[in-house]
Amino acid sequence: MIPSIGNVGPTLTTVLGGFIAVVGAFLKSEHDVRSKTDATAKHTRKPAIVILFGGLLSIAGGLWSGQNQTKSAELRAQFEHDLRAKSDEIAQKSEDLVKLNREIATKSDQISSLNQEIAASVTGGNEFVYLDPLLAEEQNRIFLIIVHDGRYPIYDVGFRVLDFRVGGTKPLAEEMLSNTFSVGSLAPKTRRFVAYWPLVPGQTHYAFNFFFTARNARGFTIQQYRFAKINGKWLSATDVRPYNGGRVLHSHIDPNYPKRADGKIDWNSQLYSNP
Numbered sequence: 001m002i003p004s005i006g007n008v009g010p011t012l013t014t015v016l017g018g019f020i021a022v023v024g025a026f027l028k029s030e031h032d033v034r035s036k037t038d039a040t041a042k043h044t045r046k047p048a049i050v051i052l053f054g055g056l057l058s059i060a061g062g063l064w065s066g067q068n069q070t071k072s073a074e075l076r077a078q079f080e081h082d083l084r085a086k087s088d089e090i091a092q093k094s095e096d097l098v099k100l101n102r103e104i105a106t107k108s109d110q111i112s113s114l115n116q117e118i119a120a121s122v123t124g125g126n127e128f129v130y131l132d133p134l135l136a137e138e139q140n141r142i143f144l145i146i147v148h149d150g151r152y153p154i155y156d157v158g159f160r161v162l163d164f165r166v167g168g169t170k171p172l173a174e175e176m177l178s179n180t181f182s183v184g185s186l187a188p189k190t191r192r193f194v195a196y197w198p199l200v201p202g203q204t205h206y207a208f209n210f211f212f213t214a215r216n217a218r219g220f221t222i223q224q225y226r227f228a229k230i231n232g233k234w235l236s237a238t239d240v241r242p243y244n245g246g247r248v249l250h251s252h253i254d255p256n257y258p259k260r261a262d263g264k265i266d267w268n269s270q271l272y273s274n275p
Helices: 002-037 046-123 172-178
Strands: 134-136 141-148 154-163 180-186 190-198 205-213 221-230 233-242 250-253
Touching: 002 046, 141 154, 141 180, 180 190
Parallel strands: none
Antiparallel strands: 134 141, 141 190, 154 180, 154 205, 205 221, 221 233, 233 250
16 A cells, blocks of 8 residues: 555645645635725735645655655666576576586496496407417427407407318317317406417418407407418418408408409418318
8 A cells, every 4th residue: 555655646746736836826816806806805925825835745746756766766776686686696507507417417428438347347348359370480380379459358268270271180079179279368468378289391371260259249259360481481461350240350461461463362272271
């Protein structure tokens, strides 16, 4: 109720003051007319007082209205200031929330990556091994050295050797048992001597396929390894692929190693199979 009076009061006061001033002016006009026609009429200041009172009341209403307008402007300015402050606060909280969500997403990615690292260190991940044979012609043997270049340990490693010169000359069970080697577990960046393999003196070409097994799926690989003696110097070529084919996991070809006309290695050349 009070706010209603405060809003309407200045207008009512101004109107009332104007009305009283008009009444005073009317009374003064009547008195002036009567004074001209009636010599006995007494002079009075009441109309002037009424006019003065009405004028002062109108002035008071105007001042009251101006005060209310100033107060309203101040309240509006304060409201807009508070609104902007709230908006800025909400915007800052939104930015903080977005930043927090980004941090949570980053932490989730880090946790996921860490879990993958832990799983890979336990299972062997996508690691594989290969052989880097050392040919010792003067000893008529090849030293079989296994290499693990990966980031994680690899477990339960083993391999079987297929020598192109003798493959299939023994009963299958005997051949598999005599050509199979158990390596065990390998730490990352490891080289280990496993065994040696005999050579036939006087040969100029040797071919071996190594079939690897390990606890992890990637550990099931096939490695082709070929030696050729060119101008009195032994050269080699090798590649490693998954059992089921696919991209080459590791390869090395010495410069000047013999190739076919199309520039590729002839992995199954008859030269490797001659006894």
